[in-house]
Amino acid sequence: MRAIVCPSVPDAPRSPPVPARRTLLKALAAAPVLSALGTHPAGATGPGAAADPAPGIVKPLPPEHFVVRGTNAEARFETFRDTGRITPTDRFFVRNHTSTPVLDAADWTLTIWGDGLHGRHTSVRIDYGQLRDLPAVTRTALIECAGNGRSLYTTQQGEPVTGTPWTLGAVGAAHWRGARLSDVLRLAGIAADAVDIQPRGLDDPFVTGGTDLGRVRRPLPVAKALDDVIVAYEMNGEPLPYDHGHPARLVVPNWVGVASVKWLGDIEVSRRPLSSPWSTDYYRLFGAAHPPGGSAPIGRQTLKSAYELPFGAPLAAGRPHHLTGRAWSALAPVRSVEVSADGGATWQHARLLDRPRAGGWVRWSTSWRPTATGPRTLLSRVTDTAGNVQPERAVHNTQGYLFNAVVRHPVTVE
Template structure:
């Protein structure tokens, strides 16, 4: 992904103070998302980002993976990672319009929907992960000694939510999608993205019509509440199992085309470049991959001689998780972990395993996911220069200390 920068922005506090508590939209009273204007926030991000929950990475806030330990299958909104190319816009649902346009519509002219009209369409609720394509990127360098560019995510650029909205297929059919349409391209309402002196415009990325008509939704609720500003209010795209860039936030318009579409987010970025890939780069990446991780800080200390209930999460965008194996000795021996949830499509499972370390000193914990299609996390991920789709088994360092020694974290 391109390098992020924070442009000058209008005052968020002023906008938040002016935001209406509710808007009458097509007879529907819709509350604006909750905010905490008095709490400390990162410039460009509206919600609080306390250090016990987030690691700030430029314009982004990565969830601390260990902070998921006390949560259920759904990621609470206050712990959900934030991926911004610029900064979070504060929009008003009362004036929001979705415009559909392009030669892939019967009438060829633009079609507009208000927020109320979108909510009047039949709704669907889907529980799905959203995961940045670069999640795990820093591990190419720290674990494999390979150079990559982009935001140095560890494992926290992922979250699971219950999304409610209208099917994109219903919206496209209402707008009059033509039989020969091949691509649709949602575009956001955040600021135009400028990098290296080049204006790339607003974030947008094409979807093939087959995917758009399948399981994609235009979401206006997240975990039973209106979308928070940082997560796409008033409406965002949710593309289950695909890389996060496809789930465009702050949706403003959708181009429908009878010819293939492209954008900088499908040509220069979100493709695989490097020695293991074609000279001109791979096709634009679509599906995410599979991962697992321990809900522990890297370098944490654990007492010898006592049983520790280790927990973690495992997921695959390719098929439901079938099982998780763990190793507490750097990979010499493996044993199955106990799954706490029924595996399902587009979701993750929590797992647990007891461990009673006997020897003091450094130790390496490993976990690996196998999914129902037979995919298994490899020992190494295939390198690409932008650090996408890291899927290798994560080497998780801990330190075992003698009984009674105060717990601490090594960094």
């Protein structure tokens, strides 16, 4: 297989061509699921709004499985109880900066360019067929938004934050199949002195406060790019759905979700460190506990555990309840999960239902027989094999990233 090598202008690299979008009429004919497109304004609530997709999301979002949050759709964490370790594709959360582009794989190309390639100012284009001709691998990996749990900074710790008020459902696990990014970059001729790559999506440019920030893009160190990252074209054994990156996306295991750029269109390869608004203005830690100019751009995710139970759930007194949950850590495999029903005064080990492994979550269960009626608070706490333990409080940052505190889960015993 040979990639197409094209000369480019040394001082002004050209943006890659955008694959043709099908018209809505053509898309409706080719993909009936698009007929569920909704027209509710961002942030709309109520049965009608929740039953239809958020603006710009293609797949149906039944209210029993999703909460619409502006241009995003959060999975209801409690509904994972009836799923296995792998999140069904139709239950997977959606994080969109703008709207889902409806792209045709036949028109798609990936352009790789920059001074980090041999030849310095050459661009290489790989089409969908060439991508699929590369050796295929499957990664079973979680993707989790950096802001998952963001609302708990406010509701649980009393600290204000900005951004989408996710609870715990901006996470999911899938089987991702595709080509190693290392194979793609080597095919393009990555040079030994390259230090950063910057993938960019094909969704619409993101505009905020009247400023056009361009398409979503974020630097990734070459060391990570050549390690375990893949250019995925399948999810759970099927071609990627539109909302999850069709025709191709990055999957960057253990890193914050924004690194796994959807609708991949081009990759800049550079001999110098790269930046974008998604590594300078966003996805850094700002606030009193962090350096005045903010932390370094965040990379790895953190660790969490949670009950698969609605907040405020009613539970009958005097009878045993089989409670379940999930725990995960991007830092090391899960070692144990402890639970408490008395506000943390006493803890006991939950039963792990899966064999822990790197990059995945573990289902767990416990039994509880409450006696006294009234409000109660359930807690869960994960420890991983590197010794990381969920803390009592998360270190605050103004944009609400990387919440990792023990979740205080309210229930009512009746």
